Amino acid sequence: VNGVLYRGFLAGASRVFQPQNTTTREGVSQPTEFERSGSPESFAPWDTLGFQGRNFVAAGPSAEELEQINGRPAKEPIRVYAGLQTADTDEQRIAVVLSELQRTHAFDRKVLVIVPTTGTGWVNPVAARALELIYNGDSAMVGMQYSYLPSWISFLGDREKSMNSGRMMINAIHARWEQLPPEHRPELLLYGESLGSMAGQAAFGWLPDIARMGFTGVLWVGPPYASQLWRGLTVRRDPGTPEVQPRYDNGRTVRFSNAVDAGEIASDTDQPWEGTRVLFLQHPSDPIIWWSTDLLFSRPDWLVEPPAGDRTASMRWYPIITFWQVAADITNASSVPAGHGHNYGESMLDGWVAVAPPDGWTRDDTERVRIALQKTAAEDGPEN
Numbered sequence: 001v002n003g004v005l006y007r008g009f010l011a012g013a014s015r016v017f018q019p020q021n022t023t024t025r026e027g028v029s030q031p032t033e034f035e036r037s038g039s040p041e042s043f044a045p046w047d048t049l050g051f052q053g054r055n056f057v058a059a060g061p062s063a064e065e066l067e068q069i070n071g072r073p074a075k076e077p078i079r080v081y082a083g084l085q086t087a088d089t090d091e092q093r094i095a096v097v098l099s100e101l102q103r104t105h106a107f108d109r110k111v112l113v114i115v116p117t118t119g120t121g122w123v124n125p126v127a128a129r130a131l132e133l134i135y136n137g138d139s140a141m142v143g144m145q146y147s148y149l150p151s152w153i154s155f156l157g158d159r160e161k162s163m164n165s166g167r168m169m170i171n172a173i174h175a176r177w178e179q180l181p182p183e184h185r186p187e188l189l190l191y192g193e194s195l196g197s198m199a200g201q202a203a204f205g206w207l208p209d210i211a212r213m214g215f216t217g218v219l220w221v222g223p224p225y226a227s228q229l230w231r232g233l234t235v236r237r238d239p240g241t242p243e244v245q246p247r248y249d250n251g252r253t254v255r256f257s258n259a260v261d262a263g264e265i266a267s268d269t270d271q272p273w274e275g276t277r278v279l280f281l282q283h284p285s286d287p288i289i290w291w292s293t294d295l296l297f298s299r300p301d302w303l304v305e306p307p308a309g310d311r312t313a314s315m316r317w318y319p320i321i322t323f324w325q326v327a328a329d330i331t332n333a334s335s336v337p338a339g340h341g342h343n344y345g346e347s348m349l350d351g352w353v354a355v356a357p358p359d360g361w362t363r364d365d366t367e368r369v370r371i372a373l374q375k376t377a378a379e380d381g382p383e384n
Contacts, residue, residue: 021050021084021120021148028058035078035104043099050083050145052121057081059125061376066137069372077132078104078140083121084148090165093144094172106140107177111216111356112186113141114173116166116199121145124193126373127221127348131191133369134352134361140186144169146199159198159226166192166199174213188214189356193221194288194342201229207253211276217355218278221344225292230280243301244284244308254278255354258309259347260339262370269354277355281347284309287329288342295323310340349373 030046031039038046038057049057057079066074080100082093106112113131115123123143132139146165170190177185190210192200197220204210207229210218223230233254237246245268248254252275257268259281269279282289290302296319302308303317316322333342353366 048085075137110138115143163202170203284311
């Protein structure tokens, strides 16, 4: 009743997962590029970035690789990051991030992508690489760690921490961006996956706030059921549209795609789409999205509707039992083939093309980048 078991669980989990944060994956080495946090010139020392932060800043395509793929001169992509050990508080870590953005001249790039991370600070390497390939390195991505814990534990135990951290980072970077003359600002993009999606949504009271703050495109992937903005849009969806793939305001600003394959994402996003674009990618079989305490005693709409996408037609709702079945699936949600569960790696490219295509972008360009992504193995594993 007094939260003893709850606090003990979080403390124990932190002791289990914290040691990995001090390690570095085999084959990962400190970057020397000026454009990366953790480099010798960086305000965020290499040994403070954490396991996932070091993976993020040390990976990705170089300008030389981008030139070979795209056939034209490229820029060195900017990757900015602050780990839990970079500073003592969120406010101090955000100050480091802002200094890093200034140091690397991130505000001079074509696009600036804010990335609220998952629990351990993980950034999907396919999402990062795809964006950099699309913009030929004329990009800057920025993330910040707020926990040692995997997303499923953070979600169950301390989701407010992720939401507060995401809100603070987005607001601080936006405030600095807003100080720039409009003609000299980069396009502002937002990306979040899993708990990172929920953290990003926390910065906005409602959908119009995203456009009001000047975001060009937003890509949110696998949002947890408790994500307030996603949930509000789903509940208020256009009449006659299913919960598993809703439409809101006929898709004027926000759209949803089951993201089973590239063709489906293109179909969901090919109608005229002016102004700010917000896209949710969500698999019908993703337990992160559909798990809720409501499952204990209420049959959800997605289990009343005909099965969509990759959800098995044999699934039924049973009081209490279904809640625990879906809860058990959460712990293994990412260890399934791409295009199912919580594995969205192959959908990132098409998501970016839908919400933030460069001027003159064509389907041939998309396929060229897709081939490059397929040739390059993911530079990081799933969040641990």
